[in-house]
Amino acid sequence: MGDHEVRGGHRDPDLRFHAPPLSAIDLHRLRRERLDRLQAAMRAHGADACLFFDSGNVRYATGSTLMTVYSMSASVRCALVSATGRPILFEHPQSIHVSRGVVEDVRPMRAWEWTDDPSAEAALWATEIAQALRELGVVSRRLFVDRLGTPAFLALAREGIEVVDSGPVTLDAREVKTPEEIRLMEYNAAIGMKMLAAFEAAMAPGVREQDLLAALTATLLREGGEYLITRACVSGPNTNPWNLEATDRALEPGDLVYVDTDAVGYEGYFIDVSRTFLCGDVKATPVQRAAYRAAYDWLTRATVLLKPGVTLGELASKMPRLPDRFLPQRYETMAHCAGLADEGPSIGYPQDPQPNGNRRLREGMIVCLEVYAGETGGRDGVKLEDQVLVTAEGARVMVPYPFCGALL
Structure with a gap:
């Protein structure tokens, strides 16, 4: 069973799991070591400067976050990072005070969206970026960028700046976690345990999928987490095929119910665990048990293979x-x-393309093993997933929430 237990009933309060206290996490060291890793990766890739709009990259580089979900759809803040020295954060003008305690150099962001002339506003923004690059001593005209709106891309080109993809840089920087990142992931693992316990406790015939999603989200927010990236909480016929999201369907006795936490937790670190449960005091069908057994066996056997x-x-x-x-x-x-x-690198099935086939597992990587078992045209599907830390001794499951004994 590895680090898990298997139990037959629901609502067992003794999950036997302890996380490090927040006092054990040094946020200053966290931010310093992340920036060190990023700048080392930049130098390795010949990137004299990076420009980040992605909220995860901005946070990784600066330690600052604000209006994360809003920032996903609007270019209202970005970070400019050179291969040495301190980054510059361009912040929402009315929110500069939020980041000043975390970032030394915070400047007002000039947004171009929702203006009558986006090209003109983006040109002013690009001029400020070019000036900031000169201040940082960056001579190269290549700027490594994660994502960029069309007006801004064209404006940088007019400044003579060549836009290059920053993806390989940030993949190398972020794939191995620092000791403080691992402590934060362990802290968030405890939140994940509480989320799944609340979900399972709320599960009963007549309860809607949306009600279960609310229980999951409420626990995340109460514990200091931030948001869900999906609404993967489904039941009965909604479990097959996979990737449907929560509806107002009411649970019925004998339903399979699966959940993928897909949660951004405290300080932005991801909680990604899936479990499938049986609804009601009923006996699982042979088809349900066979699917669960296949997924469970795959997951437990795959876990022991994760070695540096x-x-x-x-x-x-x-x-x-x-x-x-x-x-x-x-x-x-x-x-x-x-x-x-939810990060790369990833591993495809043997019959599928391998997007990162030559990359090696390394100590300090956090890998999410994920499996779905559901027959085409069937009613039931099973989803299981574990978040695993790769250590020198092998794999350690970070969120050891019990499996459902009623399905094994």
């Missing part, structure tokens, strides 16, 4: 195989990483 040094391509070839009847509706990847977001 193996390439992701080699790991893909060694992974356990799902029964053929579940392969047409297999999950899109067998594994991905997690940190300040």
